[in-house]
Amino acid sequence: MIRVGIDIGGTKVNIGLLEESGKVLAKENFPVGDATDMQVFIPKLHDAIKRLAEQAGVKEAEIGFCGIGVPGTVSADKLTVGCAPNLGWIDLPLGKAFREYTGYTVKLVQDAKAAAWAEYCAGAGKGKDLICVTLGTGIGTGLVLDGKIYEGALGTAGEMGHIPVKVNGRPCACGKVGCLECYAAGKGLGYTAKELYGEDADARTLFAKAAEGDKAASEALDEAILLLGTTFVGAVNLLSPACLLISGGMSERKTEFAEPIMNFVKEHAYEIPGRPLEVKLAALGSDAPMIGAALLPTD
Numbered sequence: 526m527i528r529v530g531i532d533i534g535g536t537k538v539n540i541g542l543l544e545e546s547g548k549v550l551a552k553e554n555f556p557v558g559d560a561t562d563m564q565v566f567i568p569k570l571h572d573a574i575k576r577l578a579e580q581a582g583v584k585e586a587e588i589g590f591c592g593i594g595v596p597g598t599v600s601a602d603k604l605t606v607g608c609a610p611n612l613g614w615i616d617l618p619l620g621k622a623f624r625e626y627t628g629y630t631v632k633l634v635q636d637a638k639a640a641a642w643a644e645y646c647a648g649a650g651k652g653k654d655l656i657c658v659t660l661g662t663g664i665g666t667g668l669v670l671d672g673k674i675y676e677g678a679l680g681t682a683g684e685m686g687h688i689p690v691k692v693n694g695r696p697c698a699c700g701k702v703g704c705l706e707c708y709a710a711g712k713g714l715g716y717t718a719k720e721l722y723g724e725d726a727d728a729r730t731l732f733a734k735a736a737e738g739d740k741a742a743s744e745a746l747d748e749a750i751l752l753l754g755t756t757f758v759g760a761v762n763l764l765s766p767a768c769l770l771i772s773g774g775m776s777e778r779k780t781e782f783a784e785p786i787m788n789f790v791k792e793h794a795y796e797i798p799g800r801p802l803e804v805k806l807a808a809l810g811s812d813a814p815m816i817g818a819a820l821l822p823t824d
């Protein structure tokens with residue numbers, strides 16, 4: 526059976542054709558564009574799959590499954606997007622519509638959960654219980670526990686970016702205040718940069734200023750690292766995974782950001798002698814949500 530993975534991000538769509546083993550046969554990406562009209566968007570996705578099938582020498586009839594990663598919440602039956610604010614999707618039955626249009630078996634999955642599943646199946650945490658944190662503009666978290674993506678009874682497992690870290694803190698898009706996401710990763714560092722250096726500043730400004738020796742920038746980064754580190758230690762101590770993986774655009778800032786966070790977790794996580802927690806960078810990069818979506822269990 527050939528599997529299709531589609532990762533619909535806030536700005537681009539990444540599509541791949543995979544073998545059961547996880548080997549990527551062909552892939553392509555394109556700007557997401559206007560994704561509000563399903564009459565246009567769904568045929569566009571299907572056309573891309575047909576192109577890839579031709580490239581890989583695969584017949585469309587061999588495609589047995591299509592997983593779709595979305596930047597938002599997904600219904601319990603994995604066929605409807607609950608809310609994907611960046612795309613303006615609310616209660617959108619994308620999975621059902623795509624299944625009807627293509628005839629494939631279709632499942633939706635939140636992108637951060639798909640990334641965690643990819644790392645579990647074919648990446649840095651093969652076969653191990655893991656927490657995979659994507660540090661991008663926001664903070665996405667996927668949990669794989671006992672060999673399954675863990676959703677939680679309320680479907681909100683992994684909303685680590687919305688753990689409150691400040692009393693009466695900054696308002697968050699989720700409706701609460703003081704969330705981790707408002708202080709760390711791209712969005713939060715952007716807010717801090719604007720407070721310190723004006724409206725044109727963003728997370729990059731903060732890193733550049735810190736590199737120049739600016740004390741306020743260094744302190745702001747240190748605080749973000751501490752907030753992320755303590756939150757991750759909390760998650761690790763609660764769930765006892767075999768590994769914690771860090772991915773996403775912000776993790777590419779290795780020495781200034783990812784490594785201090787990982788070192789903090791290694792130092793502070795509760796540990797039994799001889800059974801160390803693995804803390805490392807994820808392996809599959811920006812293809813992870815696409816790969817994880819494709820490799821979802823089909824049952």
Ligand SMILES: [Zn+2]
Binds near residue numbers: 698
């Ligand atoms: Zn929040």
